Amino acid sequence: MERNLVTKDQIADVLREIGVYLELTEDSPYKALAYKRAARTLLHWPHRKLPEDLGDIPGIGEKIAGTIREIQEKGESEQLDRLKKKVPPQILPLLRLPDIGTKVLRILIKEGYTDIAQVVEGARNRQIRKLPGLGAKTEKALLKGIEILEKGLEVMPIALAWPLAHELITILQEWPEVNKIALAGELRRGVEQVRSIDIILNLTTDSERLVQRLPSLNLFKEIKEQDKGKVFFETHFGVDVNLYTVPEEEWGYWLVYFTGSEVHFQRLEKLLPPEKKEFKQEREVYQSAGLPFIDPEVRETGEEISRVKEEGIRLVSDQDIKGDLHCHSTWSDGGSDIAELVSMAQQMGYEYLVITDHSQSLKIAGGLSQERLMAQRAEIEKIRGRLNNFTLLHGVEVDILKDGRLDYPDEILAGMDLVIASVHSHFRLDRYTMTERVSLALKNPHVDILAHPTGRLIGMRQPYELDVEAIIDLAAVTGTYLELNSSPDRLDLSPPYLEMAKARGVRICINTDAHNKDRLRDINLGVKTARRGWLSPEDIVNTRTSTDLLKLLEKRQ
Structure with missing residues (x-):
């Protein structure tokens, strides 16, 4: 050449x-x-x-x-x-998977994995998690991602779409022809399974140069549609990425247009001056309609337009969260030790963290015997002695056994700073039996929080049979907190149940259930889900300062 x-x-x-x-x-x-x-x-x-x-x-x-x-x-x-x-080409498609970067792939290659079939076999036999620097979460992410690569998707779970979209935006914003870029559509609203990844851009040139670059993206498969102001392309996952190019002076208008549901914008449009699109900021659009700003997460049914005018709710934000009440360390099935988890929590500006490793019956997750639980307490107390202006609490995630009993005796639970109860087995019980099982746990005075209440895994496992409304009513009586689990695979409780809990005075804990220090940052999707459920800071337990949190826990004891 x-x-x-x-x-x-x-x-x-x-x-x-x-x-x-x-x-x-x-x-x-x-x-x-x-x-x-x-x-x-x-x-x-x-x-x-x-x-x-x-x-x-x-x-x-x-x-x-x-x-x-x-x-x-x-x-x-x-x-x-x-x-x-030096690199086996058959394994390279794994680079297209979010959260599976070159570091993971290098370890796989170094350990002798040369194609995807070998990786699948290793993951199914639980061998990947044993490789240096990897773990159970990576193993699961590989299996899930490979399945999606092979089958494609009509809808994409937020656990996959969210990192994929942000990785794409990070790449696109480096391209010189991109002046401004923002996430829009269902994903910006926090919808649990999305039909497409929608992104709006303002360009410094025409879109042709952008189109020429798209094949260099790992996730790119083919252009599906190209017209003035839009470029749609298919990914290797079978889900489309829709790119919309808009004028800078109309940025706010189109960001509102492409973010909200169709019915939201139809109702909003009736309140706007006809034909006017020159709004640089979203707030200007709502001000022009005589409305306060409506947060993206609730731009869904159209009813929010009248609701914000009447109620004036401030929704919870990432900045309101003061700590995480549910995470796992290397004492059970976590990938980070307690000191590493604390360090990350401090970097995030938190005031407190609760270590809640698994209880003894969950042997597959390295559940702690009573003796190991007490040994862990000694380590936590030692770390506490080195901390300034940070509260480290010793909790536990105790299994709710099949008959509703808890996995530790009451005298052990009474000595914990915080007790989380959860279901990890016997998911196929009938509705009455499962509801009785969970109800017995809530009636135990030592249980502070019910974790991931419905057991769902988005796109992978349906919620187990449970009368959630009855559980919410019982939590209102017992004073038990319900968890909104921020793990992208769970986001459990879902927004309708969050609204129900709020209406009945049941407080929510937004926790990550992090199994390594980096997953503490999953809190953002939990907050986004809480906003979809119209929760304010007052509805959330862990928006309290450490002093106020300790007072709440003392009252429960």
């Missing part, structure tokens, strides 16, 4: 690909990072042609400059060809 026919964007793509393969084949991240940074630099280089002296480009060192000259002269890179030979 002639030198002047190779564009800077094509060179950037090769440099980015070299960076990816370096991540897959080398332990040191620095060389890969240098190539990826160089790729971004070229994408944002303001001129169509690169200078003769590549040293004039910030961040381009002598070695990468040599690679660029080779690509300019030959149209290819020998280094990339060599790197590709």
Whole structure:
């Protein structure tokens, strides 16, 4: 290929690909990072042609400059060809999966996995979780992602769509033709299973250059529709990504339009000045309609338009959360030790954290015997002694056994700072038996929280048979808190039950059930679900300060 026919964007793509393969084949991240940074630099280089002296480009060192000259002269890179030979191509589709990055793939390759069939077999035999640096969550994510890759989806669970969308936005916003970008549609509203990933953009050029770049995305399969103001493409998961390009002066109007449900916008439009679209901010749209700002999560049925005017509710936000009351450490089936969990909680600005590992009967999850539970307390007390302005509590997630008894005797539970009760077995009981089973747990005075109350896994497992309304009524009597589990696979309780609990004075705990320190950040999807259920900070237990939380727990005791 002639030198002047190779564009800077094509060179950037090769440099980015070299960076990816370096991540897959080398332990040191620095060389890969240098190539990826160089790729971004070229994408944002303001001129169509690169200078003769590549040293004039910030961040381009002598070695990468040599690679660029080779690509300019030959149209290819020998280094990339060599790197590709080190990586089994049959395993590369796993890079398309969210949460399965080059680090995971490098470990799999290093441990001898060369194709997807081997990975599936290893995951089903619970061998992946034993590999250094991986764990049960990664193993499950691999199995779920591979199944989706093979079958495709008509709808995509939020657990997959959310990281996929944010990964896509992170990439697109680096492209020089993208001036502004935002998530819209069902996913922005927090819908549990979405039909598409909707994104709006304002571009510095026409959309043709954007379209030319799309095949470089790992998730890209093919363009489905292209017209003025929109580009729809199919992903390898079978779910569409819909890109809408809009003028900057109409940004607020179109963000409202593409975020809310159809009925929401139809009702809103009747209150707006006819034909006016020049709103740069969403708030301006609602102000023009004589309304307070309506949060994205509740732009659903149209009834919210009259409801916000009458009630003026402030919905809970991420910033309101002061701590997490449900997480697991390496003492049971977690991937982070207690000190690591505490450090992450402090980084997130929390005031407190409760360690709640599994109880003794859940042997598959390394449930703690009574002796180990007491040993864990000693470690927690030791860590407490090193903490300043942070409260670390010792709790437990105790199993509700088939007959409704709890997995520890009352004298053990009485000594815990916080007790979470949950169902992890015998999911197929009939409605009456399951409701009696859970009710017995709520009547135990030592139980503070009922975790993931319906047992659902979105898109994978239906809720078990349970009279949830009866459980909510009982919680109102016993004063037991109900959990909104923020794990993206669960988001349990669902918004209709959250509204029911709020109406009956039952308080909610938004917890992550994190099994490693990074999953503490899943709190954002729990908050988004709480907002869909119209919950305010006052409805949530863990919006309290540590002092107020301790007072609440003391009252329960």
